[in-house]
Amino acid sequence: MINQRSFTSAAVFHDYFAIRGGGERLVLELAQALGASITYGYTTPESYERTLFLAESLDLNLSPLLRRYGLHAPALAFAFARQRARAESIDTRIFSGVCAPFAAPAADRPGRNIYYCHTPPLPLRSTRVVRRRNLAGEEARPCEHRRCLPARL
Numbered sequence: 337m338i339n340q341r342s343f344t345s346a347a348v349f350h351d352y353f354a355i356r357g358g359g360e361r362l363v364l365e366l367a368q369a370l371g372a373s374i375t376y377g378y379t380t381p382e383s384y385e386r387t388l389f390l391a392e393s394l395d396l397n398l399s400p401l402l403r404r405y406g407l408h409a410p411a412l413a414f415a416f417a418r419q420r421a422r423a424e425s426i427d428t429r430i431f432s433g434v435c436a437p438f439a440a441p442a443a444d445r446p447g448r449n450i451y452y453c454h455t456p457p458l459p460l461r462s463t464r465v466v467r468r469r470n471l472a473g474e475e476a477r478p479c480e481h482r483r484c485l486p487a488r489l
Contacts, residue, residue: 345372345426345427345428346370346371346372346426346427346428346429346430347372347373347374347375347423347426347428347429347430348363348366348367348370348372348373348374348375348430348431348432349374349375349376349416349419349423349429349430349431349432349433349436349437349439349440350363350374350375350376350377350432350433350436351376351377351412351432351433351434351435351436352376352377352378352379352398352412352433353376353378353379353380353383353384354378354379354380354382354383355380355382355383356382356383356384358454359432359454360383360384361384362454363432364384364388364389366430366452367389367390367393368388368390370428370430371390372390372428372430373389373390373392373393373394374389374390374393374394375393375394375396375416375419375422375423375436375439376393376394376395376396376436377396377398377412377415377416377435377436378395378396378397378398378403379395394419396412396415396416396419398411398412398415399411409434409435412434412435412438413435413438414438415435416435416436416437416438416439417438417439419439420438420439420440420441422439423439423440423441424441424445424446424447426447427446427447427448428447428448428450429441429447429448429449429450430450430451430452431449431450431451431452432451432452432454433454437451
C-alpha cells in the first residue's frame with residue numbers, strides 16, 4: 337500500500353557556507369523555491385549574506401577550532417546527527433553535502449529523505465576506471481561525458 341501522507345513542510349540540510357560557490361547558491365535557490373528552512377554547520381563572511389536565508393534557518397555554529405582539517409568532518413557529522421530528532425518532524429528533508437546526511441532519520445520513519453549530490457564522488461566519475469566485470473559480465477568503461485574526459489593541453 338502506498339503511503340498517502342501529504343507533505344507540507346520541507347527543509348534543506350547543507351554542510352556549510354564557507355564561500356560564494358555554486359553549490360551554496362543552488363542550496364539557497366532550492367530552499368527559496370520550496371519555502372524551506374536551511375540547517376547548516378556554519379557560515380563565514382566570505383559566503384552569502386544571512387538575509388538570503390529564511391528566518392527559520394538554523395546555524396549549528398560549528399566552532400572555528402573544529403573547522404580544521406582532520407576535525408572538520410567528524411565534528412560536522414556529530415553536529416548533524418544531533419539534529420536527527422528535529423529532522424524527523426519535517427515532511428521532506430533534502431540533504432546536501434557529506435556530513436548533512438547524518439541528520440537523516442531512519443528510512444522507516446515518516447517523511448521523505450532526499451540526497452542531493454552536487455558532484456558525484458571522484459571514483460564514480462573518474463576516467464581511470466578499474467577494469468572489473470559487473471554481475472552481467474560486462475567490462476566497466478570510463479564515462480564518456482565531456483566533463484569527465486581529461487583536459488586537453
